Amino acid sequence: MTAHHLGEELVAMADGGRGLSPERREELAQHAAGCAECREALRSAAIVLAAVDLEPPLEPSPGFDAALQARLDAIDRAEAAAAPRRANRPSPWQWLADLLQPPQWALAGAAAATIVGALYLTLHTPERGPVGRDDEALAGAAPELVNNLGALVIAEDLELYEELEVVEEDLDVLADLEVIRSLDDAG
Amino acid sequence: MQVGEETDEEARLMASFVKTRDRRTFEVLFQRYRRAMVAHAARYVRDRARAEELAQEIFVRVYTTKTYEPNARFKTWLYRVATNVCLNEVRRPEHQQKLEPIEAGIEGRAATETGLVARPGTPEEAASGQELAVHLDRALSELPANQRAAFLMARQDNLSHEEIAGALSTSVSAVKSLIHRALESLRAEVDALAREPATTSKEVAR
Numbered sequence: 001m002t003a004h005h006l007g008e009e010l011v012a013m014a015d016g017g018r019g020l021s022p023e024r025r026e027e028l029a030q031h032a033a034g035c036a037e038c039r040e041a042l043r044s045a046a047i048v049l050a051a052v053d054l055e056p057p058l059e060p061s062p063g064f065d066a067a068l069q070a071r072l073d074a075i076d077r078a079e080a081a082a083a084p085r086r087a088n089r090p091s092p093w094q095w096l097a098d099l100l101q102p103p104q105w106a107l108a109g110a111a112a113a114t115i116v117g118a119l120y121l122t123l124h125t126p127e128r129g130p131v132g133r134d135d136e137a138l139a140g141a142a143p144e145l146v147n148n149l150g151a152l153v154i155a156e157d158l159e160l161y162e163e164l165e166v167v168e169e170d171l172d173v174l175a176d177l178e179v180i181r182s183l184d185d186a187g
Numbered sequence: 188m189q190v191g192e193e194t195d196e197e198a199r200l201m202a203s204f205v206k207t208r209d210r211r212t213f214e215v216l217f218q219r220y221r222r223a224m225v226a227h228a229a230r231y232v233r234d235r236a237r238a239e240e241l242a243q244e245i246f247v248r249v250y251t252t253k254t255y256e257p258n259a260r261f262k263t264w265l266y267r268v269a270t271n272v273c274l275n276e277v278r279r280p281e282h283q284q285k286l287e288p289i290e291a292g293i294e295g296r297a298a299t300e301t302g303l304v305a306r307p308g309t310p311e312e313a314a315s316g317q318e319l320a321v322h323l324d325r326a327l328s329e330l331p332a333n334q335r336a337a338f339l340m341a342r343q344d345n346l347s348h349e350e351i352a353g354a355l356s357t358s359v360s361a362v363k364s365l366i367h368r369a370l371e372s373l374r375a376e377v378d379a380l381a382r383e384p385a386t387t388s389k390e391v392a393r
Contacts, residue, residue, distance in 0.1 A: 008367040011341075044374040044381075051323050052342050052373075058226045060239060065221070068243050072210070072250055 004041035005031065014045035197261035205255045213250060216261070221246075223344060224269055230336045231273040233328060241276055245269045266346060266354040270336070277332055319380060326376035330369055337362050338369035 006013055006028060009020065013032070017025035032038040197216060204212040221242070228241035248268050255264075327335055333355060340346045340354065341362075351362045 008363050011366055011370050014370075041374065044377045045370055047319070047377050048323065048370060048373045049342065051319060052327075052339070055343070057222045058229060058238075060221055060225050060242070061235075064225075064239055064243070065217075068217070068246055071243065071247060072213075075247070075251060 004038045005035065006038055006041060010041055010045055011049070014042050014049055195260050195262075198257035198259070198264075201249075201252075201255050201261050201264075202257040205252060216249070217246060220265060224265075226343070227266070227269050227336075227340075228273055230339055231277050231332055237276075241272055245272050248272065260350070262344075262346070263350045263353055266340070266344070266350065267356075270354040270356075273336075319377070322376050322380050323373060326373050330372055334365045334369040334372075337365035338373075341366050 004010065009024075009028060012019045013025070013028050017029075020028070032042060197219070200212055200216055203209075204216070224242040224245050225239055228245070229235070229238040232238050232241060245265075245268060249265065327339075330338070337351055337355060340351045341348070346354070348359045348362045352359045355362065355365075
């Protein structure tokens with residue numbers, strides 16, 4: 001197999017010039033018209049691309065979907081089982097929950113923008129479970145909450161939120177309190 | 188991810204799922220990508236059962252995602268997650284040997300339907316198309332995993348070079364190089380096959 005002159009543009013040329021500018025495509029086509037090595041390279045490249053393009057898609061085995069659903073069900077059950085355990089722990093946020101009536105606040109209009117600008121809470125706990133809550137971090141964050149009493153969103157049950165990071169633009173998430181569990185990166 | 192990049196319907200679905208945890212929303216995305224994720228995993232581990240397990244792990248990761256920013260194509264994000272799962276797998280010690288070609292490879296009709304190879308008038312000619320498929324499949328399995336993945340993502344998954352670069356955590360120029368090298372290896376296989384004597388095809392046709 002003698003060397004061709006198209007370099008990394010071979011795949012684009014074999015693909016009908018897709019991804020190349022019309023000028024470049026014309027330039028390379030002109031070259032190939034007079035170059036046997038390049039024509040040969042284009043021919044074999046086109047065969048490869050066509051064969052790969054026509055490869056039939058792999059079909060998952062019959063039990064694939066059901067197996068995944070079973071795993072997801074197990075994940076949901078584990079998540080549900082963990083939540084009430086967390087709820088039974090005494091909440092360091094209880095003083096705040098008592099202070100603010102009712103426990104759930106809806107965001108309203110301009111107030112929302114104010115909260116969002118001011119509310120950046122990050123509570124990191126070293127690990128999940130009944131122990132490991134970083135009370136220092138909580139105490140440090142509390143004054144910020146107090147400063148924004150006018151328009152504040154709190155959760156019904158704050159023990160559910162072991163790690164809480166409020167993202168500025170995500171007003172919908174703030175409004176939907178039941179959904180805020182723990183917010184962390186997927187990783 | 189850049190702010191202002193195009194979002195799409197699937198990105199909005201994923202964002203909705205993360206908020207609502209509605210399994211039916213997840214199901215829509217799952218149905219669209221279940222085959223693609225098995226195929227992608229099979230680029231890294233040719234054992235079919237293990238590829239399906241990896242595909243399931245990918246979907247578990249999607250399902251348990253807690254934060255998702257819909258500021259790019261969902262597909263881009265999915266393939267990044269998928270590639271991470273697969274690379275974690277192949278870095279384990281038991282995967283440091285050569286890969287075996289997967290059982291269900293390229294069907295023999297591929298080359299003959301392109302028009303580049305003459306339509307089979309005889310069983311021998313049809314068999315040579317089969318031979319091409321088998322040889323290409325083996326050549327693919329012998330490529331380094333990142334070359335194979337980059338090449339097949341470009342050809343089969345409708346991903347741009349930028350998206351492949353994101354999935355493989357590398358540069359666009361590296362992706363172009365990977366694709367080019369994969370193509371050169373596969374071309375060499377086609378050329379080698381073309382130079383083989385014709386007698387082999389009679390035996391294959393039987």
